[in-house]
Amino acid sequence: MGAFDSLLAGLKAVAEPTRLRLLCICARGEFTVSEIQEIVGQSQPRVSRHLKLLCNAGLLVRHREQHWVYYRVAHRGPGAELARTLLTTMPATDPQFELDRRRLESVLDRRAEAARELVEANGLDHGVARLDDEAGVDVQVLRYLGGDPIGELLDIGTGGGRMLRLLGQKAERAVGIDISRAMLMLARSNLHTAGLDHLSVRHGNMYQMRFPDQSFDTVTIDQVLFQAEQPGEVLREAARVLRPGGRLLLLEFVTDTTYDLWETEADDLAAIDEQRIAEWFQEAGLRGIKSRRFPGQPFPVVLTVARRLDEDGEAAA
């Protein structure tokens, strides 16, 4: 379809009251059909039909996560530009949009509550060590990555989306993956609260990600490897999706010889050997390693940054 035809298709698709409302709703994050149904107060077949038309015109995109299908505004492709333009012209004080917004907020509040309950029920909020000065570490993460553009960002094992919240605003595109549906619900809710509706999270396994080779400029892995059975394999997979010259940032609990595991009750906590980090980075083709240690409870945390070798086997400066 040419540019003229796709503009016409987009305009036709959106020139209907419910579909205009759906566009506004899906600009506020990712929603399932039943959530959208609740917001607009229409039957499921009607809502599905409207969503399908908007997707066909490229204004919305959908993705499946287990039993759910999520809809959001397209960020790229033929309808994305039109969607962006239309969204900037929406009246701020329209009573219908205002009602949709209020219902949307209550859907999101319930989602946040459900995410917290799921995280708690699965015991996912326990057994994780803590940084002494999280804000101080965040400053260093920004400093280490700040020199170059973040570009397209992937956060592996995103959990509640901490790295996405820290770096997402500076990224061209940012996506987080996690294997836990409870954590994905929590991340979606946290991103919405932080006003980062343009970021997304996806279900995914860090050992076998669905992204093609060389898809990202920056990859972050924050406090994930200490629970991994094969940390070296995770780093190899992370390096695979990095573009040549792209950067990997790792934040990880490391073993501390001054710390006696038996003196604490935290016997379900784990940390990795700092020496091994450099070896795994080397094996994954990551070079120019810089690292720094921060105090944490009960283990210290090491921040490591390195670059994927470029096509000539050189690490970019």
Ligand SMILES: C[S@@+](CC[C@H](N)C(=O)[O-])C[C@H]1O[C@@H](n2cnc3c(N)ncnc32)[C@H](O)[C@@H]1O
């Ligand atoms: C300790 S949390 C860290 C979360 C987040 N990065 C942070 O720093 O707040 C570890 C996360 O890794 C996720 N995870 C564990 N195994 C995974 C796998 N195979 N693939 C993707 N994510 C995984 C867990 O579900 C969990 O959300």
